Amino acid sequence: MKQDAFSPGGGAPFEVLAKESLANSQLRRNLGKATTTIRQKRAAAVGEMPDWEELREAGRALKERVMRHLDEYLLQLEESVTRAGGKVHWARDAREANRIVASIARGHAAREVVKVKSIATDETKLNEYLEREGIRAIETDLAELIIQLSGEESSHILVPAIHKNRSEIRELFLRELDAGDLSDEPTDLTNTARLYLRKKFLEAEVGISGANFAVAETGTVSVVESEGNGRMCTTLPRVLVTVMGIEKVIPAWQDFEVFMQLLPRSSTAERMNPYTSFWTGVSEGDGPQEFHLVLLDNGRTDVLADERGRQALNCIRCSACLNVCPVYERVGGHAYNSVYPGPIGAILTPQLVGIGKKGPDSLPYASSLCGACYEVCPVKINIPEVLIELRGKVVRHKQDAGEGWRSRLDPENAAMQLMARNFSDVRLYEASQKLAKAGQWPLARGGVIQRLPGRLSGWSAVRDLKPVPRQTFREWWKKERGS
């Protein structure tokens, strides 16, 4: 299951990968346990806030303000960071961002860099790029370290190794970190990582981070975390490079009062996360003496173009939508084949890479549209609305892209068009009901149709159909009330 969301082909579609995940009962147990725990904790953390709805509304409005004036805010951010002694770089795509980071690291002759969890650099595949350049990137977040050592991919925004249990992690540390005599107690496992990473922190010349927020007004960048590896990476090395998506900018210092209340409670279900670092350019004698901020586009400006889809950029990466999603809970993150899994990934990935790629095109369908994600979203992203919008786009793209006859012969397309015609004309509608009544007997079993024939069987593989009843409502009405 190699992650491939940002390559042109887009990888295998969701429905194929989901089947693999569903067959893995260990994965389902790990996920079920984890998501149930975090859901309950989040509900309690949010429940004690009498002004939660007001905070959500303010968060949503602030993000809308930013997106509608993104160019201005980015220019203001650049000016503020520069004034504070930092240097701002602009990257059109992943390759450009990676090149910038590598050249900074090379400029300091770094063979090894320490990294704090950053989804933006997962998206650009920075680690692989650096490795090709002869620079080793050490992931320092516990879960990211587990993922890196096992050569796997993240399956959750917040808890990337959520699919692995303690004994699997013990095995991994014994093998990769040479940790003799190790139990599978999380405390023991955590301490092993602490000792291994402490050396790396003290030696590193260059640190690499993502950013949760960056303030246009002051140039302040912040990293919200739990383990202290974020503080290590942004404080100890002499050089700090932060890669952030352009949508992470917020207008003013004051706005932290909104987002620093919304984020911790939504993500780790805490009143406040253990550590948050806020730095403004370079402070003399305190922390890195060279600071670079890389502003990454990589498809974000395409997302911005869709008035409705644009709200996907409001995401503050809390992962609450993953934890409440009945689909995510069962299939896990790998089925989404993207660094952005779950409901938010289902609307973000296809927009970032563009409609018309097999894997990402399947993601808007990875939902029952139950709306739980919208309800918990701290910045009120209407995920179901965008999912429906994207489904429409995927269908229209198929119709336009299929060479004439091909798209007309697509069974789902043909069936939908036939249905549209029948539903718009009374006589056609009644005639097709009669026809269906006569024709359905070989398919209906015990009051349901479980399997459609031929090329329609894919559609019915995951859906049951009600057969047309012996007497339809229209027939009953005519008989009881006359025409």
Next chain:
Amino acid sequence: MSGAKEEVLSRIRRSLKDVPRNERPEDVPVERGYRTESDTSREELIELFAERVSEYDATVTRVEEAELPAAIEKALRRRGVRRLVVPPDLPEGWVPKGVEVLSDADRLSNRDLDASDGVLTGCALGIAQTGTIALDAGERQGRRALTLLPDYHLCVVREDQVVGLVPEAFDRLRDAVQSEGRAITFISGPSATSDIELERVAGVHGPRTLDVLLVGRALS
């Protein structure tokens, strides 16, 4: 390089065709209907702060100003701290006799900090609502690495430094950031991880133990 900047900006402007040209950022309404000031009494706030800090696997001890040096001595003894890191401007009376003092006045190396037993600092403020301590690299705190590498952090918080709600904290910290560009660190209990089966483990990379001394009324 500037090519990238121009292109990203022009892509953004192309994508925002629907936004009227004369619309300014302030024209997009932001309703701040949430609480910005706590209406709880001072005494209740102090109690709430103590309670919430201790819910994060940190200890809180309330002391009178005059008792502070004794409380510091007791805490250090209890944690077995012999080599203590202190910021250059820490009041002399805070450090007990018999403890080896590593003052950052001499600009300690990361190795020195790593080899110490603990660090003693003040703070910028405390937030009652969330049990958070904020450091702003100001008075009695020193630079960020001091409170990061030692395995033990003893933090002195004065009662009059405690605010009620998160918005009050950001309001108070604004000046340190805006006019001086100082780094801010929020600390809510010792570091922690829940990365293995979502089971909370306290103490990963920062100081694994955090003790807070909450000091009452300043002597007049």
